[in-house]
Amino acid sequence: MGTGHAHGSHRAGPDDGVVVPRGPRAVLLGSLALALLATLIGLLLLWPDGAEIDEVADGVSFAAPGVTFPTATVEEVQPACASQGRIEEDCGNVVVTVDEGAGKGDPATVSVPPEVSTSGLTAGDRVKLLRTPEADGMEPSYSYFGTVRTGPLLVLLAAFVVLVLVVARWRGLFALFGLVFSGLVVWQFMLPALVLGSSGLAVGLAGSAAIMFVVLYTTHGFSVRTSAALAGTLAGVLLTAGIGVLATSATRATGIADETGGILSAVAGELDFQSLFACAIVVAGLGVLNDVTITQASSVWEIRAAAPAAGRLEVFASGMRIGRDHIASTIYTIVFAYAGTALTVLMLLQLYGLPVGDLLATEEITQELVRTLASSIGLVLAVPLTTGIATLVMPGAVRDPQS
Structure with a gap:
């Protein structure tokens, strides 16, 4: 049709114009x-062997038992602290509300690296948290795991596919x-x-x-x-x-x-x-x-x-x-x-x-x-x-x- 003859033909393809010996x-x-x-x-x-892979995978854990990775919506982004490594109440933190996963509805204030504070993160963005369950009477604790970037990445992928086509x-x-x-x-x-x-x-x-x-x-x-x-x-x-x-x-x-x-x-x-x-x-x-x-x-x-x-x-x-x-x-x-x-x-x-x-x-x-x-x-x-x-x-x- 359009891409070329099968190898059984004497020609390399209809668009080649060359007879192959x-x-x-x-x-x-x-x-x-x-x-x-x-x-x-x-x-x-x-x-x-799939069973062997499963056996190896079962022996590997990314986090401790009970630790989950809920999704939260950013409510406030505090500016990065002037002194690196120093944690203060009014800087270097992100105030969030868990809206998906374990602890849904919980408010939390999590510390983030300075580069995250200055990356353009703003209210309404979504982040992944690392939630450690309650232990010895202590409330569950939250820490920053990463920023949810699925939307922009999907748009970029869609643009790539469309342009290629x-x-x-x-x-x-x-x-x-x-x-x-x-x-x-x-x-x-x-x-x-x-x-x-x-x-x-x-x-x-x-x-x-x-x-x-x-x-x-x-x-x-x-x-x-x-x-x-x-x-x-x-x-x-x-x-x-x-x-x-x-x-x-x-x-x-x-x-x-x-x-x-x-x-x-x-x-x-x-x-x-x-x-x-x-x-x-x-x-x-x-x-x-x-x-x-x-x-x-x-x-x-x-x-x-x-x-x-x-x-x-x-x-x-x-x-x-x-x-x-x-x-x-x-x-x-x-x-x-x-x-x-x-x-x-x-x-x-x-x-x-x-x-x-x-x-x-x-x-x-x-x-x-x-x-x-x-x-x-x-x-x-x-x-x-x-x-x-x-x-x-x-x-x-x-x-x-x-x-």
Whole structure:
């Protein structure tokens, strides 16, 4: 219909205008079939047992028994206290009324951090409280847990979905489907399997391959062009995983960068955090890797359609010129994405004034550098790999019969 022919056709798709030879097409699709089989076997072998997950979850509690998290409406927001850490009656507090959950109707005055007081919180907003039940004749006590942000987040999500559908139309719809599927794979397969102690590398490879098979074909259609991009993506995933394992071992990264790792180790038993870190490296590079490989495959296809008389080396060279530009812009994307998410950490490190060598000895900096560099190396190598695969699948130069 609109997105492309099935693989059984001699053409990669009705919009490609390129006849794909039977031999290279069979090799490409056969290789992907083997990769799909390996992925399915990996999913079956690594799929977590629901009963075991429930058993682990039952042994983990976020709060003490009897503690609940009611919702309250803000009645008054006091200004932040002038002296940090000092609690006074007329500053640093929020006056609320519980309107949902345990203690409904109770008035309460709870202390909040200064950043909450100055965040724009106002009367009528809703907050989550932590309610400790009565004990030894004492009344229930309340403390601030967080601000209810569901409304604005839903509006933001709705704006995102609508804009994607309006601008990208059917492609946008399929992309959203792929995004939901990816989330389900991570939430239903990868995270539970990792909690139960499965190999992080194996889980990362199986889950990432499953995501890429579905996302690429649903978003870009069943065509040989998409298959070439998928082959390049899977090769890039393997390279990124291998580089991540080597870099983790060489840098002696522990995989535990903050207190979250320690908590997870305590509640989930014996976990190989270096293996978990390898899985994180693979997942971190998926989105950008997918972007680069589909662009490269499409570029090669368009070059061949526009220049049927060009030799394979010429097509490869033209595709690589596009790829080099894409690599340059994508590397900036990766680096600035990290800088944006870790801006406050970077500011604090600058104030410390420690030598670069001392900073590199910290687990947080080492892990981010390993994750960023391993993903970037895999990305860079995926460009010539995908370009080469697409070029080999392409037919050779077509001579002009009138020449």
